[in-house]
Amino acid sequence: MAVKTAWPVGHSCGHDEDHDLSEKRPSERAGYARWLAGRECSDCWRAKRDRQNAKDREKWQAERRAEETAAAQAWERSAEMPALEGGSDKAVEWGRRVRYQLVLAAHDHAFGIGVSDDDFAEQVETPARKITAASWWIDQRDAAGEDVAELVQDGATDLAETGNENPY
Ligand SMILES: [Zn+2]
Incomplete structure (x- = not known):
């Protein structure tokens, strides 16, 4: 046998x-x-591995977020960006990271097409400073670098108009 x-x-x-x-x-x-x-058994082993992978991924993402927040803070100081407001601490942190990413992407784009630092400051940084609602930034999170100038100018204009309607 x-x-x-x-x-x-x-x-x-x-x-x-x-x-x-x-x-x-x-x-x-x-x-x-x-x-x-x-x-x-192989099912349990696979399930355990998937849970571990998910945990590792979360940890990795949390570390990246912390790094990005630190980089965003340093940039905010050098670019004299105002604090964001509205929503939870989490929303404000998110808005700050998005603002940092978008202005960075806008700068990459501007640099690529030869926009001067002065023009970039006028077209992007100055209007960006006027927009302090975290939710506004979060809404634009998927924007391409080439669209950021138009978006921040529009956003800043919107605020200016609202400001004019307000007698105070
Ligand atoms: Zn099992």
Whole structure:
């Protein structure tokens, strides 16, 4: 009688799974099946790995966010950007990161087409300083660098008009 190739294994997680051990030498199958029994079944192992991956991804994202917030803060100081307001702390932090990314993207674009620093300051930075609502920035988060100048000018104009209607 040949040594069987399909081994039912009761895994440590409590699940039973049949394993095809035909690739193993006949004399190694029993030992291998015992070794498998000390481990979780493949479904549980996969689920655990997925949970770990998700956790690693979250940690990685949190670290990136912290780095970006730090970079945004340094930039805010050098560019004299005002604090953002409105919403939760989380929304304000998000708005700050978006503002930083957008102005950076706008600068890359402007630099690429030869816009001078003075023109960039006038077309992007000055209007950007007038927009302090975190939600406005968050709304523009998917904008392309080439569109930022138009957006901030529009946003700043909007605020100016609202300001004119207000007698105070
Ligand atoms: Zn299992």
